[in-house]
Amino acid sequence: MRYSVMAGGKRLRPVLCLAACEAVGAAADAALLPGLAIEILHTYTLIHDDLPCMDDDDLRRGKPTCHVKFGEATALLAGDALLTLAFEWLAEVAPAAPSSAAQLALELARAAGSQGVIGGQVEDLAAEGQPVDAARLDYIHRHKTAALIRAAVRMGGLCGGATPAQLDALTRYGEASGLAFQIADDILNATSYVAVHGLERSRARAGVLVREAIAAIEHLPGDIAPLRALAEHSVSRAS
Numbered sequence: 001m002r003y004s005v006m007a008g009g010k011r012l013r014p015v016l017c018l019a020a021c022e023a024v025g026a027a028a029d030a031a032l033l034p035g036l037a038i039e040i041l042h043t044y045t046l047i048h049d050d051l052p053c054m055d056d057d058d059l060r061r062g063k064p065t066c067h068v069k070f071g072e073a074t075a076l077l078a079g080d081a082l083l084t085l086a087f088e089w090l091a092e093v094a095p096a097a098p099s100s101a102a103q104l105a106l107e108l109a110r111a112a113g114s115q116g117v118i119g120g121q122v123e124d125l126a127a128e129g130q131p132v133d134a135a136r137l138d139y140i141h142r143h144k145t146a147a148l149i150r151a152a153v154r155m156g157g158l159c160g161g162a163t164p165a166q167l168d169a170l171t172r173y174g175e176a177s178g179l180a181f182q183i184a185d186d187i188l189n190a191t192s193y194v195a196v197h198g199l200e201r202s203r204a205r206a207g208v209l210v211r212e213a214i215a216a217i218e219h220l221p222g223d224i225a226p227l228r229a230l231a232e233h234s235v236s237r238a239s
Contacts, residue, residue, distance in 0.1 A: 001078045001081055001082055001085075003066065004060075004078060004082070005039070005043050007060060007061050009061060012149070012181070012230070013042055013149060013152040015035070015226075016152040016153050017035035017038055017155055017159075018031050018035050020152070020153035020154070020173075020227065021157065021159045021160040022226060023156075023157070023160075023217060023220045023227050024163075024222050025160060025221045026159065026160030026161060030096060030159045030160055031155065031159035033089050034089075034093055034104055034155045034156070035152070035155075035156070037085075037086040037087070037089040037104075037108065038086070038108065038148065038152050040082045040085055040086050041083055041086040041108060041112055043079075043082055044078075044080070045079075047067075047075055047076075047078055047079035050065040051072060051075060051076065052067070054121075066079075093159070095158055095160075097161060098161070099158040104158055107151045107154050108155065110151070111147040111150065112147075112148065112151075115143070115147075116151075117144055119143045120141075120142070120144025120145070123136060123143070123144075124144060132192055132195050133196075134196050134197070137192050137196055140192075141183070142179065145178055145185075146174070146178025146179050149178030150175050152174065153170040153171075153173055154174060160222075166220055166221075169216050169217050170216075170220075172216035173213045173214075173216040173231070174213075176210070176212040176213035177213040177230070177231045177234055179209050180209035180210050181234040183235075184234055184235045187199065187202050187206070203235075206235045210231045210232060213227075214227075214228050
C-alpha cells in the first residue's frame with residue numbers, strides 16, 4: 001500500500017479538493033483528510049488497472065508496478081485495502097455544516113463505483129480491439145477520469161460548507177476540467193481522442209472545456225486562483 005501511494009504522481013485530485021474548499025471561502029485544511037482519501041482510492045484503481053487481467057503493465061511512474069514488485073495476490077489485496085481505508089478516513093471527517101461525513105462517502109462511492117470509475121473501466125475493456133467510437137470514448141472519459149475529478153471538487157466544497165449553487169458551480173468545473181485533463185493526456189500520448197477527432201480539434205476542444213471550467217467558478221466567494229491555474233495547467237502541461 002505504502003509503495004504504491006508513495007510512488008509519485010501529480011496528486012491532482014487531492015489538490016483539487018483543497019482548492020475547491022478554499023474557493024467556497026473555507027480553509028484548505030478542512031478538506032485535507034478527504035483529499036487524502038481520494039488519492040488512496042485513486043491509487044487502488046491504478047494498482048488494479050496494472051494487473052495482468054486488466055492492462056498488464058510492468059511499470060507505473062517509472063517504477064515496477066505493485067504486482068511485479070509484490071506478486072498479483074498481494075497487489076490485489078493492497079488495492080482492496082486502500083479502497084477500504086479511503087472510506088475509513090472519510091468516516092472520521094466532520095465537515096462544515098450542513099455537510100456530513102455520509103455525504104462525502106456518498107460522493108466518493110458514486111464516483112468510484114459502477115456509475116463512475118469502474119463503469120468506465122468496464123467499457124474501456126470492452127472497447128479493446130474494436131474501432132474507436134466517439135460516443136463510447138466520451139463515456140469512458142466521463143466515467144473513468146472526469147467522475148473522480150468532479151467528486152474531488154464537490155467533496156472540497158462540501159468540506160467548506162458550500163451552498164447548493166456553489167456546489168453546482170464546482171460540479172460544472174469538475175466535469176469540464178476532468179474531460180480537458182483526459183483529452184490532454186490523449187494528446188500527449190497520441191491516443192484515443194486524437195485518433196477520433198484529430199490533433200487540432202482535440203486541442204481546440206480541450207481549450208473550450210478549460211474556459212467553461214473557469215467560467216463556472218467565477219462567482220464563488222473564496223480564492224479561485226488555484227482552481228483556475230489547475231484547469232489551465234491541465235492543457236498546457238508536458239507530461
